[in-house]
Structures are given as C-alpha cells and as structure tokens.
Amino acid sequence: MMKTRVLALAAVACLASGIAPAQDRFRDVMLPKPAAVTAGSGALALDSTFAFTPSGDARLDAAVARAIRRVEKATGLPHAGAGNVVVVGKTPLTLKVAAPGGAVQGFEEDESYKLTVTSAGVEIDAATDVGAMHALETMIQLIQAHGDGYVLPAVTVDDKPRFAWRGLMIDCGRHFEPVAVIERTLDGMAAVKLNVFHWHLTEDQGFRMESKVYPKLTGAGSDGLFYSQEQAREVVAYARARGIRVVPEFEMPGHSQAWLYAYPEYASGTVPTDIRREFGVSKFAIDPTRPETYTFIKAFLTEMAGIFPDEYVHIGGDEAPAPDWKTNPKIVAFMKSKGLKDNDAMQAYFNTQILAILKGLNKRMMGWDEVLTPGLPKDVVVQSWRGVASLAKGAKLGYQGVLSAPYYLDAMKPAGVIYLADPIDPAAGLSSEETARVLGGEVTMWAEQLDAHTIDSRIWPRTAAVAERFWSAASVKDVDDMYRRLGPMSVELEGLGLTHLQSGDAGLRELAGTEHISELRRFASALEPVSFGERYKEQKTNQLTALDRFVDAVRPDPSNKHSVEVGINKLIASPTDKANAADLTKYFEELAATVPEVKAQMKGHPRLAEISTRADQMTALTGIAQEAIGYLSEGKKAPAGWKAAATAKLAEAKKPSAVVRFIFLEPLNKLVAAVQE
Numbered sequence: 001m002m003k004t005r006v007l008a009l010a011a012v013a014c015l016a017s018g019i020a021p022a023q024d025r026f027r028d029v030m031l032p033k034p035a036a037v038t039a040g041s042g043a044l045a046l047d048s049t050f051a052f053t054p055s056g057d058a059r060l061d062a063a064v065a066r067a068i069r070r071v072e073k074a075t076g077l078p079h080a081g082a083g084n085v086v087v088v089g090k091t092p093l094t095l096k097v098a099a100p101g102g103a104v105q106g107f108e109e110d111e112s113y114k115l116t117v118t119s120a121g122v123e124i125d126a127a128t129d130v131g132a133m134h135a136l137e138t139m140i141q142l143i144q145a146h147g148d149g150y151v152l153p154a155v156t157v158d159d160k161p162r163f164a165w166r167g168l169m170i171d172c173g174r175h176f177e178p179v180a181v182i183e184r185t186l187d188g189m190a191a192v193k194l195n196v197f198h199w200h201l202t203e204d205q206g207f208r209m210e211s212k213v214y215p216k217l218t219g220a221g222s223d224g225l226f227y228s229q230e231q232a233r234e235v236v237a238y239a240r241a242r243g244i245r246v247v248p249e250f251e252m253p254g255h256s257q258a259w260l261y262a263y264p265e266y267a268s269g270t271v272p273t274d275i276r277r278e279f280g281v282s283k284f285a286i287d288p289t290r291p292e293t294y295t296f297i298k299a300f301l302t303e304m305a306g307i308f309p310d311e312y313v314h315i316g317g318d319e320a321p322a323p324d325w326k327t328n329p330k331i332v333a334f335m336k337s338k339g340l341k342d343n344d345a346m347q348a349y350f351n352t353q354i355l356a357i358l359k360g361l362n363k364r365m366m367g368w369d370e371v372l373t374p375g376l377p378k379d380v381v382v383q384s385w386r387g388v389a390s391l392a393k394g395a396k397l398g399y400q401g402v403l404s405a406p407y408y409l410d411a412m413k414p415a416g417v418i419y420l421a422d423p424i425d426p427a428a429g430l431s432s433e434e435t436a437r438v439l440g441g442e443v444t445m446w447a448e449q450l451d452a453h454t455i456d457s458r459i460w461p462r463t464a465a466v467a468e469r470f471w472s473a474a475s476v477k478d479v480d481d482m483y484r485r486l487g488p489m490s491v492e493l494e495g496l497g498l499t500h501l502q503s504g505d506a507g508l509r510e511l512a513g514t515e516h517i518s519e520l521r522r523f524a525s526a527l528e529p530v531s532f533g534e535r536y537k538e539q540k541t542n543q544l545t546a547l548d549r550f551v552d553a554v555r556p557d558p559s560n561k562h563s564v565e566v567g568i569n570k571l572i573a574s575p576t577d578k579a580n581a582a583d584l585t586k587y588f589e590e591l592a593a594t595v596p597e598v599k600a601q602m603k604g605h606p607r608l609a610e611i612s613t614r615a616d617q618m619t620a621l622t623g624i625a626q627e628a629i630g631y632l633s634e635g636k637k638a639p640a641g642w643k644a645a646a647t648a649k650l651a652e653a654k655k656p657s658a659v660v661r662f663i664f665l666e667p668l669n670k671l672v673a674a675v676q677e
Contacts, residue, residue: 410445
C-alpha cells in the first residue's frame, strides 16, 4: 500500500477570473516530451510563492525547496519566509511519494510519476523521490505567462522513461574540469531527466582522482589538477540529491600513460617519461602478466569503492594496441603458457582478472566495445562507441549495452541529426528479450579541444535533445518541434547557471578587445566549429594548445541554423511566399552588413585575422543568397553562367579555413540548385 506523504506545500494561488480553458492557451514546451499529456480546463494562477512543511525525507525536501526557488525566479515572486518558516496558502501542492528509492540508486529505480494541475492545485504521485524530482522539473517547464502574471495550465501528465540508462560522459582526463563545472552540468542533467553521470577520470594526459593509497597517481600524473576524495564525495552527493548516479571510469590497460608515469613498475616494458601531451592512441599499457599488477589495481579499486557507491565501475578497455605485449619476452612467454594467441586474448585475460576484483567489491564491470571478446562473462555491460550494429551484436550474444556512437558531441553534429539516432535499430532484428538488454544511451563529451570556458557550449543545448531520445517514446521524431522546444529549454538551462549562451560573447569580447561586439556577434552566429578530427588535422592540437581562438567562441548548431534551413526549404517549396522571402533576405542582408565592422576589428586585433577569408566569403555568399532569393521569389531566371559561378564560390567556402564552417552552406547549395537559368 502506498505510504502517502502529503507535504503541506501551499501556494497563495487562485483561479483568475476570465482565464480561458487551458487547451486554448496551453503552450507545450516540455522537453523531454512526456509519455502522455491531457490538457484540462482553466489554470492555476501563481500569485505567491510556495511554502512547505518538511516531510522528514531530506533529499525530497531539498529538491522541493530548489524547485520553489526556481518557480520564484521564473515568475518574479518574492520568497515568503526563510528557512523552514511555513506560509500557509490556500491551494496545496501535494506530493504522494511511496518511498525514497534505493539507498544506492540503480538503473532499476522506478522513475515514473503523475503530475496533475487543476484550478484548485497541483498533485504529484510518484513511486520514489526520483520520480517526484522529475515531476517538479516538468511542473517548472509548464509555467507560462498570462496577462500580467504567470500560470500553470490545467493538465495531467503521466510519464515514465523509455530507457533506464540515460547518461552523459565528461572526459576530465585530457582537460581537467573544476567541480563547479561538474555541478552545474548535473543541474542541467536533472532538468532534462538524465540520470547517469559517467565521470571519465583517467587518461594518458592526466590522472584526476586522488588516491591516498597510491599518492603518486596524482602527485606525478596530474599536473596538480585532480579531484580530492572529499570533492569526489561532494559530487556524488550533489548528483544523488538530483536523482543522478555517478559511474567512475578508470581506463585500463590502455590509455594508461599517467598511471605508468606515476608507477612505472607496472608498465609492460617501455616506460613513459611524462604524461602524454599529444592526443591519439598511446603505445603504453599496463602489464597484465604480473600478480603485482592485480594487487595494485585491487587496492586502488577498493579505495575507490569507498568513494563511489554506484554498482558500476567503468574500466575503459578501448584502444590498447600494447606493442610491448608482442615484443616483451616475459609477456610473450606468459601468453604462450596460457594459450593466449594474440593481444585480444591477452586483454580478455586481463579483463577477467579485473572482473573478479570488482565482483569481490560487489561491483559490476562496464567497458567500451573492445571488452566484448569470446568468453566474456554475461554480467559485463558493454558501452558501444562503434555503433548500433556493435550494440545489437552484444545484445544478441547476451550482453547488456549502452549506445554512445551517434552521440559524440565533439563531432559537432547538429541537434537534429543526433536527435534521430536511436539506441535500438529496428533493422537489427532484435527479439524482445534482446531489446531489453539495450539499457539506453550516453552522450559523450571528449575533451581534447575544450576547457572550463567552452565546455557548456559544446554540451548544451544539444544534449537536451538527446535526453528526449532516451526518455520519450521512439515515435517522438519531429525535428522541427524538438527545435521549437529546445529554444526555451536552452534559456532555462542558462538560468540554472550553465554558460553555453554567454560564454561565446565573452570569447568574442576578449578577441576584439571591446564590449562593442554586436556586429562580430552576428557574424559569428553564422559560423560554427568543425569536428574534432577536422580541427586536429588543421591545427595539430595537443593538451597545451591554447583554446582561445575564434573557433572557441562560436557554438555548434547555433539557434538560427535550423530556422534558416527551414526558411530556405520553405522558399524552394513555395517561392511565392513573400513574407518568408523577405525574412530570408533580411537575414542575409544583416549578415553582409557585419563584414566592414568585423574587418575593421581585425586590423587592431591579430587573433581575429585568421577569419579574414571567412569574412570575404561571407560577403560573397550573402550576395549569392540574396540573388537566389530574388530569382526564385520573383519567378525570374538567372543569367547564363550565374549558377556555375555561384556553385564554384560555394565549393570554395566549403574548404577548411579558421576551423569554422558556415551554418547555411548546405541549404544555400540547395537554393542555388533550385534557381533556373
């Protein structure tokens, strides 16, 4: 029987006279889209703040208090009272929560909830605290302006996630991220109902987790940039308070140069002389043949088990070419004695030993695709960076898995592309039992080319779009509607303290040496970063590369990119739509007008000079766009040779320059192709 905890959450809120039925006014901007939404009649007017009597469940009480503060901020309402002072209101917000949830949250936690808003009040029904937290996030998203105030429209939301594992991985090994960055990221994750923070803590470029048993891991292997055990516990507690698990990753046997620089006695032969500054795959690997290796790893993992309570520990396991395993006589002899025919078999042996250690600590092992080798025990979870085919193969072999391949944020793909990638591929032919082994997915933020100043703009708001893919029904695929809701969600995320919208301006001000960047800002809004691989190819970036260039100040998939594409597609389909043609013309005219000011700023600020080619191309491309719009909307043919000349300029603009690309190049190509000569 459900134990009902009715929090005396009360609002001095009343139904304002004359408010139209909610369905006439209901502005649905909820993201992720709930499983079921039914609009009612009327609305709850928010005329005063909420207040509540603590329930005794500290985690739930704190979550409600945070939600109340956000409601106050969103509606401009003053906070009536301080601390636990209760202001009794007329209309209760009632929470009925069956249980707090697991002492250590797992992927089997019941996250479902029902949110009911009527003209009389709000009720939340949930099986656990986590479900109630999700309901509070949905309630906040429902707030909308009406007249001189704000209301919650009458609505019933029945909701639960599609996938139990909805994660975000942040690589803190290549570039360290301060605790403040991690915590504001957790706030963003909670807002979009992600529930797993995968903390990538070790890399060739740095060992980021303090060990008191092996202090040289951070003493030698971190450049002094690491998380103390107290800070790690703080992050775990911060995450749990928001219904988020923390799964740590300690890379082994490859990606281990920082391990081995600190403790070279565990190397497979060749010993590193420093932590790695270059990116890519390192040749160094842990020696899998020595008993002392496993004593070392067991002591470390035992220490970490006292800091990270989650059932899962990620061991990496990817990209371990380990050339020493092929040449070190002792390792070669060991492999022969054990009947291990190659490096894959050697790594499988290593994984088996680590799995035994983790089982002894009551932990489950997780690893990237490479851990999936013949004979791997079925209780290991495989995270796929190779794609849905690899994930499906694992599911057919009996392994639980998590998909990451389509969600690599450093590829700089737009939200609309990664949004449509699904952890379950219908073409894979999985049975219902095999489908159940796909636990969900994880967005991955690899950190070769970002730091604390730019990370938010690389993660958000695109991750919010993928969060909907993990939460909502597979049939929710309307990209245009997703972008419509992503805009308000992006603003909400900024209100939580994320810097994805403001950090670009800061970078541009620094580059231009002035606060007056209106033209530079508009210019930059038409450009976005190239992918990690493209930037690496052009710049040969490494861990010491300064991330302070123009490319670092622009955002992937800026908010106007999709709208421009939609406008151009609409023009091609309906050339006589004069309003749309006028809007597009104005957009390209305003972009063209930025070029003189941007060029003037380049003269006094050499770091801007690298975009001079893009500035020249901006003039040419906006001219082509305006001409094409004119030809189509006026039903005229272009002069002979116009399309060839325009196409040549578009092709030139596609070439690398300043490691940024134009956001409108692809639709502009379609526009030019639609013009007749």
